[in-house]
Amino acid sequence: MIQTRRKIGFELLLKRRFWVIFLFGAILFGIRWTKGAGYLDFYSVLLKPILPGTAQSEWIKAGEDFDKNLRLKLLEEDNIRLRKALSLNQLNNEQRISAAVISRSSKSWWHQLEINKGAKDRVLKGNTVIGPGGLIGLVDSTTPLTSRVRLLTDPGHQVGAWIERTKRHGILTGMGTNRPKLIFLNKDSLAKVGDAVTTSPASSLLPPNLTIGVVQVVNEKALPSPYAIVQLTASPEAIDWVQVLKNNE
């Protein structure tokens, strides 16, 4: 008896079983092709309610801050110890005197401030005066109850400064305008606009690493030496309270 071969044709498409197997295969292929992306996304959505929340992120941040503060304190102690070993000047946070500005002349022939702390509060001539933003000047003279501060912008006032990035020293000279001139000691200053100007870490007159300002203009071709115009970060015209840093006695 001759058995006829089963017909294989489009009838297969009409069978439900075929479509189930096809769908299953397609899903498997999709999972393999996307490397399980759908599963992972679904898993993350499921886990979302029990993931570390805002409170936990704050704990982590507080921990990080604590760690950073601790490291800063250790580094400062280390810095003080090394500075003592090298007999360098130090920035001592404990010897600060807060004072109010009682008279201001920041645009006339003399650029000066009068503050309400004097010899009675152990303010001495040459003490450094800082305001919000950084260094603003040095104490020029004192009376028992007041002190006169000569601002960095005063014509002829000169202090040592350097640019930390290039490690080049210069003399910051007041020109009467709001922007003093940093006259470099090297022929090649390497300074760029935006560089931060600070007091030298090796200075014996000023506390180290005090912010002074930011370089606005550089003139490399100037003679006898290049210079930069510095925008001060502390504005004496807007400061009502200052801090006098006492020198190490």
Added chain:
Amino acid sequence: MNRNNNELLIFISIIFLPACIIASPDWLNINGISPCWPVIWLLPFSLKNRPLRAALVAILLGIFVDSFTIGDVSYIPSLLTLSLIWSQYGLHNKKIELFLSIGLMAIFGTAFVCVSIWVQKIILYDFLRNNWFHSWSLYVLISKVIVTGLVAPFFSSWLLLSYKKN
């Protein structure tokens, strides 16, 4: 009347003008520049007094004003010169009460004081010699001259009249 004038003069000379020099009130400033108070005070005094007396007062006033500034340059040379010129002028012109002439003299006096300080600064500081006409010096000079020219006619005329009544 004399007693009242004396009291007014003492008040202005001892309290008001030093207070203005120290406090430098904002409402009397132009762009942060205050009037030249020594000129405002010295002008009527010199016009009304003999050269020797005016010169002596100018020196004392210069010492007084210098004590409120960073002591690198001084007001004394310019104030001394002005006191001598004004007192000579006052001896020959008895009737100087015109509002504008007082203002004009104060303007020239202030310009002279400012130029004197400017020159002293240039002599003192090397770096200012590289460029004589700094924007800062011109700014201070012009502002000071303008604000003194506005204020002086009121204060100086008033003081001059008070001196004359004495």
